[in-house]
Amino acid sequence: MTAKWFPSNEQAKAQALWFNGNSLGPVIGLPIIAMVAESYGWRESYYALAAISLFSLIMFWAMVRNSPSHHYAVNTTEKEYIEKGVATNKKELAGTGEVKAVLKNPVFWVLTTVYGCISIGFFGISTFLPSYLTEVKGIPFVQSAFVNAAGYGLAILVQMGSGFLSDRYMKRAVFVGGASACIILFLLMSMFTASALMAQILSILLISVLLMPAALTMTMLHKVASPQVMGRIGGIFGSISYALAAIGPMVVGAVSQMTGSFTGGFLALMSFILISLILCLGLMRKGY
Known part of the structure; x- marks a missing residue:
């Protein structure tokens, strides 16, 4: 839907806007x-x-509606603007109209791995963060719930800001890589701070950047697959990524149980986020 309704220089804003539902x-x-x-x-x-x-x-x-031309509320000016942008997209997407061609593109697998690693971090952290704040940092459970809510609230602003800026500069991988670096930094600082207040602030910042990479990674997917195959490619992309995401909570649980603390589990998660950061550096060199 995003590919059909928005030109490439507006797709990140669109993705960030609808993806904010996960925060709101x-x-x-x-x-x-x-x-x-x-x-x-x-x-x-x-x-x-x-x-x-x-x-x-x-x-x-x-x-x-499936396209602007089928929508009752789209006026002529809007229709022409959208169709002009979509036509430009088609020129950029030459050779991406077949599923096999997309699956042979290494960039597709890089994006899938980036999204998978980010998802491992998201589900691993979000599953265990409330327990970590309560058991390790001594923060009451109800208060930790408000910390989570505040983090999701801030995530709305972070996602929209990154969406607008990445559309302006057309450098999606820079923002995804930057978010990966922030996740590692905030998680490390939260783990090793002795202040309960600072742990809560860092947790809010951590949650606020956890969701942002997802929308922008999906936006980059538009450069390797045309709207005609995006449904099938998106299905393959999502199913593989979320299969990987299931590793997150298991890693934290297993490693934490073996080491007797959350520290080992969260450090294990960081290795996946680091993979995402390294892959984003490669995507930056390709102009993403």
Whole structure:
């Protein structure tokens, strides 16, 4: 949808905007669903989630069309602007209209690995961070939940800012590599600080950069696959990346259990984030 509705110099903003749902959802949804469950019961909280999903389905059916030319609310100026941008994209995407051709492109596998390594870090950190703050840093569990919510709230600003800036400079890999470096830095500083307050601040900063690389990595995928095959390529890209992502919580759990502390598990996660950073340096040299 992003490839069909946005020219290449606006795709990162578009990706960042819709991907912010992953940040906005926990910020708004967690406390609301918790209150519904506490006041009425867990079944009623499921009914509330079902109602929200049904509302999303109705909105999608009513407002979304496959292309601008099929949309009732797109005026002529908008249609011409979008189609001009898409035409430019097609010239840049010559030879990327077949699944086999995309799968033979090494850049596709580099992007898949980058996204997989980032996902390992995201799920590994987000799964164990509340327990880490409570058990190691002595922060009450409820307070750690607010730390997570604050991190997701800041992530909205980080994602939108990176989306706008990467569209302006057309250097997506720079921002993904920068986020990887920040994840390593904030996690290291959080692990070795003795201050509970500083640990909370660093955790908020850490969560705020965890989600940002995902949207921009997906944007880079548009340079190796045309809209005609993006659905299939996106499916392959996502399934491999999230299969790798399952490693994250297992690594933290297993290594932490063997070493008797979270430190070993988080250090193991950093090795995957470091791989992402190194691969991004290679992508930068290719102009991504």
